[in-house]
Amino acid sequence: MGSWKVVVTDFDYADVHPEEEVLDRLGITLIKAQCRSEADVIEICKDADGVLTQYAPFTREVIEQLDKCKVISRYGIGVDTVDLAAATEKGIIVSNVTDYCIDEVSDHAMAFLLACARKTVVYNQAVKQGVWDYKVGMPMFRLRGRALGLVGLGRIPQQVARKAQAFGMRVIAYDPYLPEHVARDLNVELVDLNTLCEQADFISIHTPLTEATRGFIGPEQFRRMKPEAVIINTARGPIINEQAMINALESGAIAGAGLDVLEQEPIPADHPFMKMDQVILNPHAAWHSNEAQEELKRKVAENVVDVLSGYWPRYLVNREVREKVKLKEKSPTSE
Incomplete structure (x- = not known):
């Protein structure tokens, strides 16, 4: 339960308390980083089981170095920072949060x-x-x-x-x-x-x-x-x-x-x-409100908890990965 390694590669929020509260359900201590380059991401995420990411680059070169990663969960709706084809080939689930903000x-x-x-x-x-x-x-x-x-x-x-x-x-x-x-x-x-x-x-x-x-x-x-x-x-x-x-x-x-x-x-x-x-x-601020930020942070961590608990996340981006990964569907009562 507590052996999972989960990394947040980068964040511009004051803290990651909502994420930590969600991950604590599996006894996970979130590892915090501020990655700016591919080399930064590879160094800290090479043996990670799950990743939360904001702007850090998840290119094919990065993804091919992720030996244990099961899920990349991105803060936001867009996933243009992640090479979806490479993640799917590697059997890594990519998730986002489509219904916030x-x-x-x-x-x-x-x-x-x-x-x-x-x-x-x-x-x-x-x-x-x-x-x-x-x-x-x-x-x-x-x-x-x-x-x-x-x-x-x-x-x-x-x-x-x-x-x-x-x-x-x-x-x-x-x-x-x-x-x-x-x-x-x-x-x-x-x-x-x-x-x-x-x-x-x-x-x-x-x-x-x-x-x-x-x-x-x-x-x-x-x-x-x-x-x-x-x-x-x-x-x-x-x-x-x-x-x-x-x-x-x-x-x-x-x-x-x-x-x-x-x-x-x-x-x-x-x-x-x-x-x-x-x-x-404006400074890329359209998404922001206190409520939206709290919701985003909680849901991006829930994606990781879902996958590491053996379930498909609510927000699955690369649906083709279903052909490579076998997980359970969550019932309404398990939400």
Whole structure:
């Protein structure tokens, strides 16, 4: 029971008390690290039975060195830091937490939308600089009747759709994997990506980062957008071709952006966005609330406890691993 080795490779939280409380069910003492490189991860995780990880790289080279690992559990929804194919080949379960921060991220996307629509940040900056003039926010358009385009229509953007509709917005979405009846029940029209870019006044990104979505919103998409369009990203920075977005903003091809995520985080001090008043920047904070953080930390540890106890975790990413690993399904009473 107490012989398992579980490592948290890296974390930017004040403590890992919720994780430790969960792992204590198996008598596990969590080993804390702050790995930054592949070599760091290999050194401390080579003989680990389970891993909790935030940003540390789990490349193929790393995974091939994990001799005992049964589960890699990632803080968050995205798993772009883990080579899923390599983990599956090695028989390692990869898990995440797909149902946390849904309220937080959808609220944050709407906060960007409203701030850009009503120019609240522009007005705030102007007033603090001694300019009391509503005209600094021009042009400004009524939100009701405007079109919001959602790139991806999973759990978070479905909440965004409901919240935007409460403001009288028309919602369209691009999601080739979503059953049409789900969109229909939400009163959301499914369209192709080109149509979304051409029709939307606000475009909000909600797809995971994969090789297929890296640079997904690029020059062609920006060329199709309205000059008054605003793009919002609370997903992952590399989904948008950042140079193409810079070009579109500098040329006036689009009106603005609300960005919680970027290609490089933290953003360099000399980045063009830092001088653009039409761009609102946040430090990858959309996920955060006290409640969301507590929930995430507890659930990421529960994934590890499930696997080490012989059960499939609630949040299984690489489902193909079922062909290599034999575990039990948890009954409702064992939750």
